[in-house]
Amino acid sequence: MSTEATLRRTPLYEQHAELGAKLVPFAGWEMPVTYEGIREEHAAVRTHAGMFDVSHMGEVEVEGPGALAFLQLALSNDVAKLAEVGGAQYSCLCDESGGVLDDLFTYRLGGDRYLIVTNSANHDADLAWLGRWSREFDVTVRDVADRYAMLAVQGPHARAIASATLGIELPPRMRAVPVRVGNRPALACGTGYTGEDGVELLIDPEIAPAIWAELLDAGVVPCGLGARDTLRLEVCFHLHGNDLSPERNPIEAGLGWCCAEGTGFLGSAAVAKARAEGPGEKLAPFKIEGQGIPRQGNPVLAGGEEAGIVTSGTFSPSLEIGIGMAYVRPELAEPGTEIEIDVRGKRRAARIASKPLYEKER
Amino acid sequence: MAEANYPDDLIYHAEHDWARVDGEQATFGITWYAQDSLGEVVFFDPPEVGSTIAKDASYAEVESVKAVSDVIAPLSGEVVEVNEALGDAPEKINEDPYGEGWLVKVKLSDGGEADDLLSAADYRNLLDA
Numbered sequence: 429m430s431t432e433a434t435l436r437r438t439p440l441y442e443q444h445a446e447l448g449a450k451l452v453p454f455a456g457w458e459m460p461v462t463y464e465g466i467r468e469e470h471a472a473v474r475t476h477a478g479m480f481d482v483s484h485m486g487e488v489e490v491e492g493p494g495a496l497a498f499l500q501l502a503l504s505n506d507v508a509k510l511a512e513v514g515g516a517q518y519s520c521l522c523d524e525s526g527g528v529l530d531d532l533f534t535y536r537l538g539g540d541r542y543l544i545v546t547n548s549a550n551h552d553a554d555l556a557w558l559g560r561w562s563r564e565f566d567v568t569v570r571d572v573a574d575r576y577a578m579l580a581v582q583g584p585h586a587r588a589i590a591s592a593t594l595g596i597e598l599p600p601r602m603r604a605v606p607v608r609v610g611n612r613p614a615l616a617c618g619t620g621y622t623g624e625d626g627v628e629l630l631i632d633p634e635i636a637p638a639i640w641a642e643l644l645d646a647g648v649v650p651c652g653l654g655a656r657d658t659l660r661l662e663v664c665f666h667l668h669g670n671d672l673s674p675e676r677n678p679i680e681a682g683l684g685w686c687c688a689e690g691t692g693f694l695g696s697a698a699v700a701k702a703r704a705e706g707p708g709e710k711l712a713p714f715k716i717e718g719q720g721i722p723r724q725g726n727p728v729l730a731g732g733e734e735a736g737i738v739t740s741g742t743f744s745p746s747l748e749i750g751i752g753m754a755y756v757r758p759e760l761a762e763p764g765t766e767i768e769i770d771v772r773g774k775r776r777a778a779r780i781a782s783k784p785l786y787e788k789e790r
Numbered sequence: 791m792a793e794a795n796y797p798d799d800l801i802y803h804a805e806h807d808w809a810r811v812d813g814e815q816a817t818f819g820i821t822w823y824a825q826d827s828l829g830e831v832v833f834f835d836p837p838e839v840g841s842t843i844a845k846d847a848s849y850a851e852v853e854s855v856k857a858v859s860d861v862i863a864p865l866s867g868e869v870v871e872v873n874e875a876l877g878d879a880p881e882k883i884n885e886d887p888y889g890e891g892w893l894v895k896v897k898l899s900d901g902g903e904a905d906d907l908l909s910a911a912d913y914r915n916l917l918d919a
Contacts (some may be wrong), residue, residue, distance in 0.1 A: 450829070465830050466830060466854075466856065467830055467855065720835075721833055743853070744888060772858070
């Protein structure tokens with residue numbers, strides 16, 4: 429097919445092919461969905477250590493005397509809270525009406541230097557948006573996506589293995605530190621998308637294959653986007669394009685905690701209004717009670733009437749049931765509420781649950 | 791099973807289904823290729839015993855973690871038995887697609903339809919094309 433020629437490949441494409449990964453198109457990239465099986469990879473992250481090539485994600489550097497003021501306008505969170513170099517923060521990127529253009533992590537690299545990690549499907553649009561709004565500020569917005577390969581090493585043993593294998597000291601959760609990996613400058617971040625401890629490494633693309641091989645030799649299990657999705661959904665992390673979109677505001681999505689309307693960010697008036705008046709719908713996690721696997725787009729029913737829509741749904745490898753998240757009327761969003769999911773014409777009993785859907789036994 | 795395998799004693803539908811015909815009755819399932827493409831099967835939603843299924847039409851669903859797939863009937867008939875064991879162990883469809891991973895048994899309504907299906911050699915050629 430002619431479209432295949434246009435798919436982009438990460439610096440680790442050869443490694444994926446060599447491992448026999450099932451490669452699929454994802455947001456314009458040819459990405460591994462699984463190597464040995466989603467359930468196995470999922471279990472590796474929950475019990476040991478897995479690694480994901482997430483080099484398709486984009487990076488944008490924002491630098492200059494006006495960087496903080498600009499980011500306070502562009503990002504929903506209070507960027508001033510990144511007081512120290514090495515801070516990490518989750519944010520929404522909203523349009524003027526409060527719609528969510530993307531959700532992203534921002535790391536403070538230096539005094540007035542920040543790195544933003546974008547979702548690959550939104551990277552170009554985010555860059556254009558940031559560029560447009562930066563004009564009033566003494567700041568430079570730079571596309572640095574080609575400078576980084578990104579590896580997420582996740583799981584209860586991920587930190588120890590990564591630290592020992594790469595010979596680096598890793599930052600605590602929600603912190604980022606400059607390190608040297610493969611004798612090149614790199615950024616180690618105590619963040620992830622799995623609900624497990626771990627690190628995300630932003631490294632030089634040239635050394636990515638060697639680092640991947642070292643971690644593989646150290647027993648870290650290669651994991652694809654399939655397990656990444658089941659892991660994140662079990663802990664109710666949002667996926668932009670599914671659970672977040674320009675048609676939804678952060679309050680509906682349950683992301684009010686990362687919105688500081690006092691900063692006057694773009695869309696803050698709409699977000700403040702939604703917070704004050706209450707959202708029209710709320711994103712709520714649910715579990716299927718018996719058989720059936722919910723999928724994105726399935727209608728939610730309450731009392732036999734249509735009452736919402738599933739935005740993410742899958743089979744949970746940890747719980748071995750169907751799980752998902754759906755936008756429903758606020759009164760239905762309470763944990764324990766009985767609902768039904770219309771799964772391709774079959775009504776499946778389900779119940780709204782509290783976050784996270786999966787929690788480690790303590 | 792890890793390696794591609796298409797037994798010679800079965801007949802095949804181009805939508806990656808197989809039939810083992812035994813007189814007026816046949817057993818249906820999905821091929822090695824189908825289960826490999828789908829990945830680990832986590833749910834089989836069978837038709838009801840007694841329901842009528844039509845050649846080339848969907849009669850059941852198999853789901854992996856990531857995807858749902860319709861199962862196409864290779865031949866027409868009435869469902870006389872479904873593989874109940876798949877309720878607790880849908881992974882049999884991956885592990886043994888031609889044996890313990892069978893899906894349904896059907897009383898055929900038109901034995902002549904079998905002439906439209908592919909031999910193992912023809913099905914392998916289709917996959918290689």
